[in-house]
Amino acid sequence: MARRKAGAARDGLNIILVGCGKVGVSLVEKLSQEGHNITVVDRQAAAVSAVTDLYDVSGVVGNGASYRVQQEAGIDEADILISVTASDELNLLCCTVAKKAGNCATIARVRTPDYSEDADYLKEKLGLAMVINPEREAALAIARLLCLPTALSVTSFAGGHAEMVRIRIPQGSKLDGRYLRQLGKELAGPVLVCAVERSGQVYIPDGGFQLASGDALTFICPSRDSKQFLGRMGFETHQAHNALLIGGSKAAYYLARRLLAVGVQVRIIEADMARCGNWRCGIIC
Structure with a gap:
């Protein structure tokens, strides 16, 4: 069963998006703003209708792993197929069928830890352009902040x-009032100050730019050098030693594994003891 929505052709990519959940809708919003031609696929007619009524996209109701449904969605002309359903297995199957049925790049959302640990293998063997895991990426972002407080x-x-x-x-920082060219030895090495935010304005600084307290400074460097640079500038660089996580979700699992790897003791509060027992690996529940 198909629900097509006619619209003006755009100059962007032809994208098939399987799954009209929260992630799928967010992707539709972003990608449609960029001018891409999008066709959404979902088994639930109400979900497809909700998206096509809200955005200038086409819709197909059906199983995204079906060759017939992918043909209906335009797999022959597709540049990318993105599968973000709630099932990892269905996402991988959708991408596998798409690689055989068309000539497009494929992206799969894979959330289960067992599959995520095999992400590189899956990308190579299934020909995936990318494996995305929102929970893992969120956990890694939190871990980076805890290691650089x-x-x-x-x-x-x-x-x-x-x-x-x-x-x-x-206020009172070594950077306060200094010109970038004066940093000299502190900036020696692969550290690049690329932006400064001040009073709602963003500046791309050169050597004559004078820093001031309150500025939000953005720099790029190798991961191993960020703590060293901040330490020379007088910033606190000691990472957290203990962490208490509320809830034993997938994001908590990824975060706990990452924190344990860098020497942080982890405790988790979770109502389901069986869930904790499945992946203790040094975690106290």
């Missing part, structure tokens, strides 16, 4: 080998 945000990229760190310059 003075940062406003820490974004990892290049496979975790580099970080973009955002900090606020406090």
